[in-house]
Amino acid sequence: MGDREEKEEGRRRVVFVTVGTTRFDALVSAVDSENVRKVLAAKGYTHLLIQLGRGSYLPSKSDGDDGSLAVDYFTFSSSIADYLRSASLVISHAGSGSIFETLRLCKPLVVVVNEDLMDNHQSELAEELAERKHLYCARPQNLYQTLADMDLNTLLPYTPGDATPVAKHINRFLGFPDD
Amino acid sequence: MDKGNGCSFSAVTSTAIISSVIFVITLILVRVLFVIYCSSRPMSRRAKKPVSTLIILGSGGHTAEMLDLLAVLQKDRFYPRFYIAAATDNMSLQKAELLENSLAAENGTPITNAGKFMKIYRSREVGQSYITSIWTTLVAMVHALWLMIKIRPEVILCNGPGTCIPICAIAFVFKVLGIRWSSIFYVESIARVRRLSLSGLLLYKLRIADQLFVQWPRLQQQYPRAIYVGRLM
Numbered sequence: 153m154g155d156r157e158e159k160e161e162g163r164r165r166v167v168f169v170t171v172g173t174t175r176f177d178a179l180v181s182a183v184d185s186e187n188v189r190k191v192l193a194a195k196g197y198t199h200l201l202i203q204l205g206r207g208s209y210l211p212s213k214s215d216g217d218d219g220s221l222a223v224d225y226f227t228f229s230s231s232i233a234d235y236l237r238s239a240s241l242v243i244s245h246a247g248s249g250s251i252f253e254t255l256r257l258c259k260p261l262v263v264v265v266n267e268d269l270m271d272n273h274q275s276e277l278a279e280e281l282a283e284r285k286h287l288y289c290a291r292p293q294n295l296y297q298t299l300a301d302m303d304l305n306t307l308l309p310y311t312p313g314d315a316t317p318v319a320k321h322i323n324r325f326l327g328f329p330d331d
Numbered sequence: 332m333d334k335g336n337g338c339s340f341s342a343v344t345s346t347a348i349i350s351s352v353i354f355v356i357t358l359i360l361v362r363v364l365f366v367i368y369c370s371s372r373p374m375s376r377r378a379k380k381p382v383s384t385l386i387i388l389g390s391g392g393h394t395a396e397m398l399d400l401l402a403v404l405q406k407d408r409f410y411p412r413f414y415i416a417a418a419t420d421n422m423s424l425q426k427a428e429l430l431e432n433s434l435a436a437e438n439g440t441p442i443t444n445a446g447k448f449m450k451i452y453r454s455r456e457v458g459q460s461y462i463t464s465i466w467t468t469l470v471a472m473v474h475a476l477w478l479m480i481k482i483r484p485e486v487i488l489c490n491g492p493g494t495c496i497p498i499c500a501i502a503f504v505f506k507v508l509g510i511r512w513s514s515i516f517y518v519e520s521i522a523r524v525r526r527l528s529l530s531g532l533l534l535y536k537l538r539i540a541d542q543l544f545v546q547w548p549r550l551q552q553q554y555p556r557a558i559y560v561g562r563l564m
Contacts, residue, residue: 176403248522249395252564278523280547313562318544320402321558322516325542326486327378328408 166199167192167221168239172234172247178292179245179264184223189290191300193221197241201225203232233257241304243295248273251281255310261287262302264295281286286310336470339510345524350384354451354540358509366506368524370541374514375418382409385513388416396521397490398430398564406489412446413482417494430459450477451494472497483511490518503539519557525549 161271169183180202182188192200201327202211202225229235232250236242236257243252253263263278270325280291285308291297324330374554386401388460394416406412413433416423420452431446453467454476475497487502489495502513517540519531527535534540535554543550544560551559 217364248520248564253522256564273526274522274530276526277522279372280524294378313399313546313564315400315403315563317560318400318516318518318563319405321542321544321560322486323408325373325516326382326408326514328376328405329377 154323161326163196164199165197165240166191166197166201166238167241167243168232168235169200169243170203170205170235170249170250171205171207171237171245171282173205173228174245174247174248174266175206175209176245176266178266178268179243179295180207180209180211182264182292182295183243184209185296187296188220188299189223190295192241193219193300198222199224200240201235202281203227203229203235206328236306246278248274250275251287252310254311258309260304260307262295263287263289264299267290284308335409337547341427344528347356351366363404366503367538369505370514371538382481382485382514383413384409384486384488385415385494385498387429387487387495387498388414388420388427388488390417390420390423391479393520394426394520394564395422395490397488398426400488400490400518401430413484414446414448414496415451416448416502417492418450419453419456424450439559451475451478452499453494457503472501475501476509479505484513485511487513487515488518488523489530491520491530493530496530496533499534501541503537514542515540516542516544516561518560519546519550521546521562523547523550525553526558 169179171179182204183200183202189200190199198216198221200221200223202223204227209227213225214220214223233253236254236259239259241262242254243264244254246263246265247313251261251263263282265272265275265278278287278289281287285306287307288298288302300306320330354499386397387398388481414424414427424498427446452471459467479498479501483505487499491498499515500517505511506513517531517534519527523531523545527550531543535543536555543557544555545554546560546562548559551557
């Protein structure tokens with residue numbers, strides 16, 4: 153059996169990279185770099201799928217026939233939920249939507265903060281969640297090191313939040329009876 | 332003597348004008364302080380009927396969080412519902428419309444009664460220079476005034492986008508002038524862990540929001556009048 157058939161039949165472990173609606177060429181080129189591809193392949197991942205968003209850097213596609221990572225990309229999708237669901241690892245920009253959509257699906261997540269953004273409040277959320285061990289947080293330049301050193305077994309599942317406390321406060325404030 | 336009488340007459344008039352102006356300004360100040368004081372306390376009467384509600388939507392994550400909140404609010408209490416989104420934001424109104432239509436379908440009410448949707452000009456686009464923002468904010472204020480005169484909501488829900496500032500400012504003025512008392516609820520975004528957003532900061536410092544909710548404990552330590560409610564998502 154060729155490597156390709158083995159990958160398709162056997163364990164297909166996809167790394168899904170998403171930048172949401174933004175452009176984040178630094179992340180895409182970091183993921184496209186040889187040592188990141190190597191470390192992902194070494195960790196048992198078979199496919200790398202990159203959602204480019206508005207970025208202009210195009211990674212090099214690969215069939216992965218020679219035992220290396222199979223690489224593919226696309227720009228946008230109306231819903232990345234399916235891609236997240238079928239991923240074994242997600243590498244995402246620091247947008248809160250991407251982060252929580254991934255955490256809700258209980259997928260291992262590495263968040264990469266875009267340092268080119270002005271007023272980078274996004275990093276606050278990523279760093280806080282990393283401190284609480286719900287994900288790993290990196291910058292494009294240390295993505296390789298983070299991936300090499302990470303131990304996904306130490307990640308803690310994220311308990312989904314609840315909007316009812318806010319609703320309670322609002323109702324009480326307005327004088328509506330408690331349910 | 333004529334000159335003397337002329338001088339004393341204009342002196343009296345200008346004193347009268349100055350006194351009146353000071354008097355009016357003092358009245359307004361007292362009224363503003365009174366409004367701020369009342370806004371910070373829960374409504375004294377029990378609510379007996381539904382409250383008209385304006386929901387201000389922002390792009391992306393903001394809309395997702397607002398929809399999370401709307402999901403747990405009793406729809407028969409917050410009615411009728413008006414949605415405003417920035418003119419350049421197409422997705423948010425669509426999502427809200429989907430929510431309202433599915434609610435209408437559940438209850439069997441006609442879809443035309445499900446929520447009302449409006450667009451408003453943005454005060455400022457992301458990355459726009461602060462100088463041109465002054466003009467666009469003025470345009471946004473006029474447009475907001477027009478919309479607020481039409482809607483005059485009793486409750487305003489917002490969670491971050493700059494679109495909420497002109498509307499909340501006008502709601503505050505309406506409160507002071509006695510045109511409409513709106514209770515303004517602001518939920519700071521889940522992405523704000525250590526610092527409030529500009530909108531949140533303005534509404535907090537100027538005491539325009541009746542209640543300001545934060546999702547991370549550090550913010551409540553920094554801003555004691557904020558209410559910590561944990562994560563919504």
